[in-house]
Amino acid sequence: SQQGEEDPQALSIQEGENATMNCSYKTSINNLQWYRQNSGRGLVHLILIRSNEREKHSGRLRVTLDTSKKSSSLLITASRAADTASYFCATVRSGSARQLTFGSGTQLTVLP
Amino acid sequence: DVKVTQSSRYLVKRTGEKVFLECVQDMDHENMFWYRQDPGLGLRLIYFSYDVKMKEKGDIPEGYSVSREKKERFSLILESASTNQTSMYLCASSARGGVTNEKLFFGSGTQLSVL
Secondary structure (H helix, E strand, C coil), X not given: CCCEEEECCEEEEECCCCEEEEEEECCCEEEXXXXXXXXXXXXXXXXXXXXXXXXXXXXXXXXXXXXXXXEEEEEECCCCHHXXXXXXXXXEECCCCCCXXXXXXXXXXXEC | CCCEEECCCEEEECCCXXXXXXXXXXXXXXXXXXXXXXXXXEEEEEEEECCCCCCEECCCCCXXXXXXXXXXXXXXEECCCCHHHCEEEEEEXXXXXXXXXXXXXXXXXXXXXXX
16 A cells, blocks of 8 residues: 655646655655656655654755644755656655655656 | 666566576665565565675565575575565665765566456
């Protein structure tokens, strides 16, 4: 069963704009991670936020986590055409330290 | 950088064939995983292994088996391939222990078509 669900399923923006993607999950988590996947390739880890953290930054990425709402958001600022990819959230369920459960992803298209 | 290598980028097999998907990682990671990815369904965990000769079922193990005889290699086996196993298969690995070690490193994927 899917633990994380991303919203929207697809997002198209102009270069230079900000892109925001959301993730909702169902059960208690240890941490939440965001991954990026270029078309036809494997996933690449972007950022990890722990359940006791509320916000984290990495370069142009900003992730927030609201455990009371069981939701997270990924903000990409000043987007570039090279940011075009699918973005997935993944959660480590409490008590399942080795298993990451992924959502179905948001397809981001950044138009030049 | 961690490298996770999957033996085939594309694979075409016939229904009923036995299929082996191989994955090798070069960073001495304890944990290895097999996922399949289908449009609209995201990634679903098939099996994972946290040590040599150890394996645990994921969310969709039916129709699959795995083998981990060496730490660096994790094989996914389709005993009798069926058309509903046509999918992108992704292998991943991670280091043992600790929350921050649960970051996964992925291979490039194997697109399997079963005809």
